[in-house]
Amino acid sequence: KNEVEQSPQNLTAQEGEFITINCSYSVGISALHWLQQHPGGGIVSLFMLSSGKKKHGRLIATINIQEKHSSLHITASHPRDSAVYICAVGSNYQLIWGAGTKLIIKP
C-alpha cells in the first residue's frame, strides 16, 4: 500500500462542475502540499497546509489530521483547470508524493 494515495486517478468533468480530489496518507506528517502540473509540464505549488482549510480564488484545500485525509476542491471549474493535481506529504524530512490526479474539464 502506498503511503500517499490519491483518488480518483483520472477525472473528466464539464465546465462549471464542482470538483473534488482526495488524498489519503498513512504516515505522520508535518505538512501536506497540493501542486498542479499543466500539460506543458510546469509544476506550481498551490497550497501547503497542516491544519484546517485554505482558499485561493476558486481553489479550496482542506485537511483532517485525525483522519489523515485532505481534499482539493475546485468551484466553477474551467477548461484551464485541466492539469495533473499532485498531493505530497512532508514526513520525517522527506516529501512523499502521490501519483497524481489527471483532471480534464470539457467546455
Added chain:
Amino acid sequence: DAGVIQSPRHEVTEMGQEVTLRCKPISGHNSLFWYRQTMMRGLELLIYFNNNVPIDDSGMPEDRFSAKMPNASFSTLKIQPSEPRDSAVYFCASSKPGRPYSNQPQHFGDGTRLSIL
C-alpha cells in the same frame, strides 16, 4: 520576480555522452532540490541541498549521476555516461529557509526534458 531558472529546456543526445543540467534557484532560497519525473515512477527526489551542502542524496540512481552546488545561486546535475533509461524530465526546485518539506513551499523550475538516444 524571477522564478527558478533551468537550462536547457530540452536536450537530446546520444547514449554515452555527458549531460549537464543547470539550475538557478530563487534569490534568498537556501534549499535546492533536483527531481526526476517519468511516466513509470512519477516524481522522484534525486538530491537535496541546504546552504549549498548536499543533505540527502539517497535518491541519486547510481554513480553516473552527480550534483554540485558551488554557490547559493547555481547548481548542476551531471550524468556521465548517459543511458536511454535516463530519459525523463528533470526538475529543480527551491525553497526559503525553514524546515524543508514542512513549512516552506517549493518553487519549481520549468524542467529540462532529456532524451537519450
